[in-house]
Amino acid sequence: MRYHLLTIVFKIYQLIKNSFVLILLLFILRGNSEFWLLELGRYAVIIYIPLRILYIIVAWFVEKYEWQDQTFHIYKGVFVRNTRTIPFSRIQNMTRNTTLFHKLFGVTSLTFETSASGEDESIYFPVLSKERANELIELVQLDKRVEQATEEQSDDSQSVTGKFSTQSKRITYFKPVRKDLWKASFTSLSFLAIFPIAYGLYEYVQPFLSDIRILDSFQVILDSVWLFVIVVIVILIVSISFGIARTFLRYGKYEISADNNYIYIDRGVLEESYFSINKKRVQGLEIEQNFLKRLFGLAEVKLISSANPNQEDGSINVNSLYPFLPIQEAYALIEKLLPQYKLTAKLERLPLRSLWVKLLRPSWLWITATILLAIFKPNFLGIAWWVLVIMLLVLTIIQRVLDYIHTRYAISEDQAQWWHGGLTSRMFITKRKNMIEMTYSQSILQKIFQVASIQVKNRSILPRVETINDIPVNDARKSMAWYLMRSKDVNIKNG
Amino acid sequence: MAEIKLEYNLSPSYPKIKIITDTIGNIITLIVLGILFYLDYSFNWPAWVFWVLLVILVITIVGFIWSFIQPKLEYNNWSYQYNHEYLQLKFGVIKKQWVTIPMTKIQAVSTTQGPVMKRYNVRSIKVQTMGSEHIIPLLEEDVALRLREIIADFARLQEVDDE
Numbered sequence: 001m002r003y004h005l006l007t008i009v010f011k012i013y014q015l016i017k018n019s020f021v022l023i024l025l026l027f028i029l030r031g032n033s034e035f036w037l038l039e040l041g042r043y044a045v046i047i048y049i050p051l052r053i054l055y056i057i058v059a060w061f062v063e064k065y066e067w068q069d070q071t072f073h074i075y076k077g078v079f080v081r082n083t084r085t086i087p088f089s090r091i092q093n094m095t096r097n098t099t100l101f102h103k104l105f106g107v108t109s110l111t112f113e114t115s116a117s118g119e120d121e122s123i124y125f126p127v128l129s130k131e132r133a134n135e136l137i138e139l140v141q142l143d144k145r146v147e148q149a150t151e152e153q154s155d156d157s158q159s160v161t162g163k164f165s166t167q168s169k170r171i172t173y174f175k176p177v178r179k180d181l182w183k184a185s186f187t188s189l190s191f192l193a194i195f196p197i198a199y200g201l202y203e204y205v206q207p208f209l210s211d212i213r214i215l216d217s218f219q220v221i222l223d224s225v226w227l228f229v230i231v232v233i234v235i236l237i238v239s240i241s242f243g244i245a246r247t248f249l250r251y252g253k254y255e256i257s258a259d260n261n262y263i264y265i266d267r268g269v270l271e272e273s274y275f276s277i278n279k280k281r282v283q284g285l286e287i288e289q290n291f292l293k294r295l296f297g298l299a300e301v302k303l304i305s306s307a308n309p310n311q312e313d314g315s316i317n318v319n320s321l322y323p324f325l326p327i328q329e330a331y332a333l334i335e336k337l338l339p340q341y342k343l344t345a346k347l348e349r350l351p352l353r354s355l356w357v358k359l360l361r362p363s364w365l366w367i368t369a370t371i372l373l374a375i376f377k378p379n380f381l382g383i384a385w386w387v388l389v390i391m392l393l394v395l396t397i398i399q400r401v402l403d404y405i406h407t408r409y410a411i412s413e414d415q416a417q418w419w420h421g422g423l424t425s426r427m428f429i430t431k432r433k434n435m436i437e438m439t440y441s442q443s444i445l446q447k448i449f450q451v452a453s454i455q456v457k458n459r460s461i462l463p464r465v466e467t468i469n470d471i472p473v474n475d476a477r478k479s480m481a482w483y484l485m486r487s488k489d490v491n492i493k494n495g
Numbered sequence: 496m497a498e499i500k501l502e503y504n505l506s507p508s509y510p511k512i513k514i515i516t517d518t519i520g521n522i523i524t525l526i527v528l529g530i531l532f533y534l535d536y537s538f539n540w541p542a543w544v545f546w547v548l549l550v551i552l553v554i555t556i557v558g559f560i561w562s563f564i565q566p567k568l569e570y571n572n573w574s575y576q577y578n579h580e581y582l583q584l585k586f587g588v589i590k591k592q593w594v595t596i597p598m599t600k601i602q603a604v605s606t607t608q609g610p611v612m613k614r615y616n617v618r619s620i621k622v623q624t625m626g627s628e629h630i631i632p633l634l635e636e637d638v639a640l641r642l643r644e645i646i647a648d649f650a651r652l653q654e655v656d657d658e
Contacts, residue, residue, distance in 0.1 A: 436597070444590075492654060
């Protein structure tokens, strides 16, 4: 089956969008320059872009996709033909993204992510009609539902009704309310984003302004205190409203729902996206709270999965459930979405001796910074270098004391859960069967104080490494023994 | 609390072989440094180059002396054991580490042998998982080959829900 005809338009649009800055620079801003690199660049662009467009058009005629027996076959490439076969069962999650371009034409795009890395990692349909997108999503999800149903009852008609019942059971668990969004606007600090944007604009406009005496007008502003205050206030208002608008656009329309097997996230006002992941594919969970979010009682919940966290447009991390959840709601949400995770376990605190270990451990960062500062003695905002050294030291100590206070852990039954971290604190929770490795380690300092560290690895594109430091030796050894009982939780098959 | 030691040790020739290979490496480093000092002297390189070379020289010499003590300590601290479910490794002189890897998560196992190792009939084993890579250095050849087979055999099994 060929890709949607609009794929050509979309790819050309993207090509132009991506090379817009380059073209602007080469032909307009520096249009008169005879610097050889720019000359060469102009020729390269003139040759490359038409060739690329030709390639896109030819590729549309040649590249195809099809599916049969629950497997995708993808044919790619014009000169080097490349065929990929991807069984539905290897698909980890799916994202449907409707950008403004897609909205304009009433179409959408779809990405299926697999756990493999490299070339094979995802199947991307840049343009699909909405019906076709739904059809493909149904197809892949249906496969799993049938699989699920046949596991329980190997009856064909049963599995079909099973599909409908699971579908109707999709329940919405979270929708942000206005109050959360206001809080989010401030904690995200997104209003600061105006500075890089303004700076970028200034960079663009600067060449045209060379005649205008910018410095003079600055001087006028600085001369009058009142004018200066007004300008600052205007900038503040603009940037804050900008930040609020940005947050509302990004996180305003947001819905987290789930049925028996899948978690769904629908989001976006201008650009809509839909994301779904099989619950079985979730390797663990993470709650992250930075300093500002803690002040506002918010937290971010992330799913740890083997899917690639970097989407092509990278605007929103697909693994994040929602970055501004009230903390209690975050717990409740996790328990509803993934009932197998129990967040109510009693968490142990660290003994006092762990605090000494944390404070006595040499801070290589601080030592390096001190040496560098002592050598170069920089004049930073008129502060003497040794003051900077002391400030860094205080910051390091605060960070460590906070880490001591925040660290709590529970490693029992079939799951491990712990909080740790200084200014930004994080909770990590996973199941024993999802840990692919555990390491116990003890430095000399830790040995003196009879504490140790435990490190676990989880499966992901880049293996996920989580460490808890300075827990009592007894507990660390118990954890190792606990991990050796792992076979209780897993079923082995002969592969 | 007493140190726990796992079932098996590395090849007893570990310290000897390690000292030989380290010494070869260190001598090469010293020769290179000597050439650099000579070039520095004859081409009048900037003054800081001399100081950098001097620091490297001091570090190398300290390392050279340490390389005669370290292998014995490493050998004493290395142990491993395995059963049909787990491979466990314990090592580290200053920072002690104890790694547990489920056999089902092992993806590849291989042996390697360098020229010095060949002379002493030893091999090292490399185990790769989805997340990392571990090396058991210097085992007697027959032990290494048998262990490779055993691990490969146990690792063939898979857990049901990773596809």
